[in-house]
Amino acid sequence: MPEPEIPARGSAALLGPAEVRTLAERFGVRPTKQLGQNFVHDANTVRRIVSAAGVGPADIVVEVGPGLGSLTLALLDVVDRVVAVEIDPVLAGHLPETVADRAPGLADRLAVVQADALRVRPDQLPVAPTALVANLPYNVAVPVLLHLLAELPSIAVSLVMVQAEVADRLAAEPGSRVYGVPSVKAGFFGTVRRAGAVGTQVFWPVPRVESGLVRIDRYAEPPWPMDDAHRRRVFEVIDAAFAQRRKTLRAALSGWAGSPAAAERRLVAAGIDPTARGETLDTAAFVRLAGQD
Incomplete structure (x- = not known):
């Protein structure tokens, strides 16, 4: 049987600072803090994001918050299809126009879904994505990331740009000063690592904080059940801890377990020191603990 034909690549004209401002003015767009809008205007940065994601011609990428289309254009140059999820109706409405203008040979590979990424469901997307690549809105970055990982199990690789402090938390190891709920919950889905830093000057408007890239590779063979009910049990323990x-942990989990004594019994059964604190446990330990009755 012959190999499937890979569609010929087009060539997208990426956006620079002048193009971003021109498009914003044309569409009547003013970046808002409420939606966490900071538009990337540097071609090298979006190319680096695509490269760090490792996506290629076989991938269908879901992009959250495409904005004016800087990263979208770079992705379309490389992948099979981009499903862009945009909450802003003005930006969602104009994105196909921008792609048709700057990448006419690739416009049919773009699908735009006007929706809140915090609430988007698989049946709202035209096709199951294989990767998530996005400059996430910084005010809701972690909830959006965890929601999409839970809702879209077809995503094998995620490469997201977030606030540098959040990137550090997501990729932190047990015992680290910044290790916490985001670190443990992200680790439920796969291996997490820092994938680079991004300065402030590649954005408009210029943010007050540095940014960082985080890559999550979903477990090819999950070490624990990934169904919703099990995930919720594990996340409940993480939140309590x-x-x-x-x-x-004996004290912190007393409400979850019913009493300090019950918490201690469950901790001991899971092979965990009751006098330990939550920041010393890896995700696997929380999974074991959630399985104790």
């Missing part, structure tokens, strides 16, 4: 971060 870190709600009172300075307390021992």
Whole structure:
């Protein structure tokens, strides 16, 4: 049987600072803090994001918050299809126009879904994505990332740009000062690592914080059940453990378990020291603990 034909690549004209401002003015767009809008205007940065994601001609990428289309154009140059999820109706409406203008040979590879990424469901997307590549809105970056990983199990690789501090938290190891709920929950889905840093000057408007790239490679063979019910049980334990971060797990989990004694019994059964604190446990330990009755 012959190999499937790979569509010929087009060539997208990427956006620079002048083009971003021109498009914003034409569409009547003013970046808002409420939606966490900071538009990338540097071609080298979006190319680096695509490269760090490792996506190629076989990939269908879901992009959250495409904005004016800087990253979208770079992705269309490389992947089979981009499904862009945009909450802003003005930006969602104009994105196909921008792609048709700057990448006419690739315009049929773009699908735009006007929706809130925090609530988007698989049946709202025209096709199951294989990767998530996005400059996430910084005010909701972690909830959006965890929601999409849970809702879209077809995503094998995620490469997201977030606030540098958040990137550090997501990729932190147990025992780190910044290790916490985002670190443990991201680790439920796959291996997490920092994939680079991004300065402030590649954005308009210029943000007050540095940015970072985080890559999550979903487990090819999950070490634990990935169904919704099990995930919720594990996340409930994680939330309880870190709600009172300075307390021992025996004390912090007493409400979850029913009493300090019940918490201690479950901890011991899971092979965990009851006097330990949540920041010392890896994701696997929380999974074991969630399985104790």
